[in-house]
Amino acid sequence: MSVTKPKGFRASGVTAGFKDSGKSDLALVVNDGPSHAAACVFTSNRCKANPVLWSEEVIKDGEVAAIILNSGGANCYTGAPGFQLTHATAEALATELSISSGDVLVCSTGLIGPLFSADKMLAAVPNVVAALSTDGADAAATAIMTTDTVSKQATYDGPGWSIGAMAKGAGMLAPALATMLIVITTDVDLAPAQLDEALRVACATSFNRLDSDGCQSTNDTVALLASGAAQISPDLAEFTDALSSVCVDIALQLMQDAEGASHDLYITTTHAASEADALEVSRSVARSNLFKCAVFGNDPNWGRVLAAAGTTTAAFEPHQLDVAINGIWVCKDGQGAADPESVDMTPRKCEILIDLKAGDAEVTVWSNDLTHDYVHENSAYST
Amino acid sequence: MSVTKPKGFRASGVTAGFKDSGKSDLALVVNDGPSHAAACVFTSNRCKANPVLWSEEVIKDGEVAAIILNSGGANCYTGAPGFQLTHATAEALATELSISSGDVLVCSTGLIGPLFSADKMLAAVPNVVAALSTDGADAAATAIMTTDTVSKQATYDGPGWSIGAMAKGAGMLAPALATMLIVITTDVDLAPAQLDEALRVACATSFNRLDSDGCQSTNDTVALLASGAAQISPDLAEFTDALSSVCVDIALQLMQDAEGASHDLYITTTHAASEADALEVSRSVARSNLFKCAVFGNDPNWGRVLAAAGTTTAAFEPHQLDVAINGIWVCKDGQGAADPESVDMTPRKCEILIDLKAGDAEVTVWSNDLTHDYVHENSAYST
Known part of the structure; x- marks a missing residue:
């Protein structure tokens, strides 16, 4: 009940087959609106993965209707076929959901270099849409795990509105950001520019203060999606404080599950x-x-x-x-x-x-x- | 025959008792002249050990007659008693050698924090002087080892002149410098400013390109002592090239003995x-x-x-x-x-x-x- 706690969101997690282990590896979070306002923060690494290059374009208009995330491969340094697969994934999802592919964020995580199977991805898109549910948060949070030993989720209860978050990340934790994929949902009604301002403040005092191993990822993405379904527009400072507390909660969960750590x-x-x-x-x-x-x-x-x-x-x-x-x-x-x-x-x-x-x-x-x-x-x- | 290869140098290594192992831990290199020209490069770490603070003053006039080095303790963050011990060591050595304490470099290496025994140091100074010999290079190089598994030495034969070097360093290897103590001797006749120019060029393309573990030491010292005993003043560019080759040789020896490394x-x-x-x-x-x-x-x-x-x-x-x-x-x-x-x-x-x-x-x-x-x-x- 993390990312589906705020009104207006459905989520799912299924097995596309990218992982040898057979564990779930494809997650989806859909914002059913009425608002599709969104903001993102991406890795500052200059070597960006294909889904980051795609998502940087998508977020420019401040509107996001869905975010699809896979584990089992980073789709980074995979050349033109890698970017084409990101694009095709967004298109396939947009068709299934009857939305624009320009409103679809894509995230990938896993090994840099090899490209996962396009056939498996495209075959799994209808399945991950069919599995969408208003209590799909746990399934989504589990499907983005890589070397994580536990799924990371957090929630916040505001007066009449709420925030939910899910994250993956266990290695390559360093500013900025901290080798992670994080999806944060909320049902407040705020404009993209307000969400962006709040998210940058929250990241600066949370994820950007986490430095597990000094290594910076190519795939980091923090996405904040607001449905407006609560029909409440809280004071921006109040919302920023709440968002910051959720981000600190998630950052500490990432630290506590860092690869091999004993302290x-x-x-x-x-x-x-x-x-x-x-x-x-x-x-x-x-x-x-x-x-x-x-x-x-x-x-x-x-x-x-x-x-x-x-x-x-x-x-x-x-x-x-x-x-x-x-x-x-x-x-x-x-x-x-x-x-x-x-x-x-x-x-x-x-x-x-x-x-x-x-x-x-x-x-x-x-x-x-x-x-x-x-x-x-x-x-x-x-x- | 490293630091005693050039004419005009004697060296020694003895056991003062700083190490629990009982291995030798106090080294001395004396420049018998006729020149006492010298140059040094020190760690750029702002938290400098007491012997570095002392030696920075000593080198200001470009004259060094002797360098005494101990393993078994860094004498860093040891407060006023630590600086007093460095000073007392230089004074005791100067008295034994009938030189000025202002011409005595002091180096220490080992654990930061605890201070080794002043009584042991002052008792050992006459012993390390008595042990001086024109073939004391191996003994000196051995006495400065900490976690090193082999002693590091190098030599260079120029036309009628030579260079010798000894070094210790196995961890905390990073620019600048590379957690090491290095003594380089030569019998050329060059002025302190020329030695300084040559040493900075040589360090830039050797020790400052070594980065074993990203950690920077508080005690790094590279000292170059020139006796002038060969009565030759080579072209500075020729000498700099020779010095650089010795420094690269030593830097690669440090890399090859880095703590725990398998590649x-x-x-x-x-x-x-x-x-x-x-x-x-x-x-x-x-x-x-x-x-x-x-x-x-x-x-x-x-x-x-x-x-x-x-x-x-x-x-x-x-x-x-x-x-x-x-x-x-x-x-x-x-x-x-x-x-x-x-x-x-x-x-x-x-x-x-x-x-x-x-x-x-x-x-x-x-x-x-x-x-x-x-x-x-x-x-x-x-x-």
Whole structure:
């Protein structure tokens, strides 16, 4: 009941046969209106997958009637046949739904390079339409999973309106965005430009603060579809706050299911001169393989935190820095303080706090440790 | 016979007791002149270890008579006692050698945070001086090892003059520099400014193109000491070429002994619009954990190469890129070409070639794969 919680939406998930496992791999979310207002945020990677290239055109008029998503293949670097398949998929779906293909977003996720079967895709389109239902959210959320071990869904209840979201993403998690496909539905009545503004704010403080492994995807898409079926136009700030809370909820679910991770890292930089400084320092720590290996080994290695901070341009005096790990100040004024042995590193949640003593800004970046299982999963993924 | 190969140098290595293993951990290289011209390059990390802060002052007059180096502790983020120990070490050595402490470089390497014993250091200074010998190069090179499995040394024979080098470094290898201590000796007679110019050129095309794990150290120091004992002043361009070849030799030795690595990556970006573009693309691939895990799994995953290239600002058309792995063009014009199964990934040496089709510049960055052993070694290092 995530993406079908708001009024005006149906969803489905079926098996097209792209995955060797035989698990479901094709999802559809349809906006029955009356409004078809929509907004999207796409990966900033310059090497974009074919469905991203297609969807960037579709969203230009701010109208989306349906979004179709497949797992089992990214359709990226597949050349002209890949773009043709994206186009043909949108056309086939448009015909089935009696809508314009120019209102159909397409998303794909999986391995880059190989192209999945066009025949299987086109044969499955009528099936995924036939399966549409107002309680199809779980089926849709399951069909977009790749290495995810659980489906990710979230909802929000506003006064007379609601938001629902589903997501997939477990590896290649980094700004911007975070290797994921996310569909967010709502029954509010807002214009495309308003949805776009709200979505950009929400992404900046949620998905763009998630950096699991520093790798940026070719297929990332966050789509926000508004049906207007609630016949309510909430205050934009109120809606943006609600949307942000849904996006943070989903971002934390992505972190908690990141490939091979044994710790969730909450890396907070506080008393920074600016939000940009705080973000740079937290992200730098989130990118330190050495620190992330140390966390995997339950080692509160604050020296590696400082070494990462030292690579940034943020305003701070190196010898005034404080670092706390799980609430213990292991470094004060640039020197060892509390005994690292006193830090309990066994919980999955690990909180790192870096005090720059340079201002009032604070940012938390979410990440994961670097583990044997991460290496294993990503060394064997395509074989 | 590395750092003592050039005329005018003595070296030694002894056990001061910083390492639990009891292995040697204190090295000394003395320049007996007649010239004491020198140049240094230090880490660009803003969080610098105490010996780096000291040595930055020492090198300002371009004169160095001795360099003392310890393993078993980085003396970084150790506060005032740490800087005082660096100072006291230089003073003690200066007294023993009847030189000025202002001509003594100090280097330390090991864990950040804890401070090694001042008593052990000061007790060992007379011993390391007593052990000085014109064939002490091996002993010195051995005493600076940390997680290195082999000592790194290199030499160059010029007409009537020579260069010798020793290095340590196995983890935290990234620009700039590459988590290492490197001492280079030569008996040429060149002025400090000439040595500085040559050293910066040599570092730019050697150590700064090594990026094993993206992590930047707090202690990196490359010191070049010239005794003038050969009484020859070679052409600066000729000397720079010779110095560069020694630095590349050492950089490749560092790569080949990187912690836990099972592949050495030679990531070449060719036909770039500029050297900066080529460097950015190669370095971006060198920073992709996902690609580096794939190589560990003997998977020629070119999609991850393109995903990394797509995060750069280099001039190229995403859909015109070619990628070869170990000589096989697995991607041509942005699409899969040769069967990845035909790529032999079993050799330790793995060559990645990215053709941007945008110009004439070419750069190779050296890196390693991301392995179980890397995670293991860096999760257990401080415990």
